[in-house]
Amino acid sequence: MQLGYGFPTRFYTEQGFRITSPFGPRPDPFNPGQTDFHTGIDYGGRPRGTPVLSTVGGDVFAARTYSGWGNLVGVTDAKGYNHLFAHLQDMLVKPGDKVARGDRIGSIGSTGQATGPHLHYQINKPGTGVRSNGYFGDPDKYYFEEEVENVDVAIVLGGEVDYFNAAPLRDRLNCPVFSRTALGQLAKVSNIYVCGGPVEPIKAAAPKAKIIDLSGSDRFETAAKISAYLKSL
Ligand SMILES: [Zn+2]
Structure with a gap:
């Protein structure tokens, strides 16, 4: 498992x-x-x-x-x-x-x-x-906002409304999910999926990470982008 x-x-x-x-x-x-x-x-x-x-x-x-x-x-x-x-x-x-x-x-x-x-x-x-x-x-x-050492992949939400949209991606990637209040913990993460909200603060928090931007202009567009990305995997 x-x-x-x-x-x-x-x-x-x-x-x-x-x-x-x-x-x-x-x-x-x-x-x-x-x-x-x-x-x-x-x-x-x-x-x-x-x-x-x-x-x-x-x-x-x-x-x-x-x-x-x-x-x-x-x-x-x-x-x-x-x-x-x-x-x-x-x-x-x-x-x-x-x-x-x-x-x-x-x-x-x-x-x-x-x-x-x-x-x-x-x-x-x-x-x-x-x-x-x-x-x-x-x-x-449950997603914990602590304990991110050795994490290669993470998801960052725009807000609580993005949580359910991002859940299938989380299950597929088997990775932790972070809210915007926890950006300080992303510094060592190498691949970050942004599921809602602007990308710039994520780039600032994790300058070396590869950012996969799945944010839309609203949560419905974000949901559609996540869904399309999952199909492409
Ligand atoms: Zn028990």
Whole structure:
């Protein structure tokens, strides 16, 4: 399986974890014969007590025990999304703490409703707190604005409205997507697809990069250019 840059699965597999249960429908482990919808990704394959590192920088908004989640740490990122790390054996941060990507927040455990030691990782939409049904979607489809070392290819949007237009290109190129607030991180990227908005600020931020300009005069024209480019690949 090819993994995207900065996405949580790559982050955790590089630390020796493996997916023990993917995002999406699955047989309900607690109710045989029934189907459950798994709202996050389970990472296992490492023993109880293994450090759990945060995938993202942000503010800790939750660090306590819940009946289902067990010991859960929640981190709100700069875009307001809540990153949940559940079933921890212990928690090393408290609400109000700031963490950076890669900081240790706890240890692998099996607290709460868990069949064995693993990390349940889930990303919740802004305002949904720790609610299990507040999930954004597959965590590997979330785009992180951090962790861009060794990135060859990136997409830059004009604005939020371009996100869905650019999604098929992102899936095809398997690359991170950046908003205009993150241009400072593009300096080392060699190929940049501009999907919306002016090209000049991108050239200024990444003078050595090859720029592929797929921006139209509005989001509909941008969508058409992206679509035509995909067909040409
Ligand atoms: Zn899970």
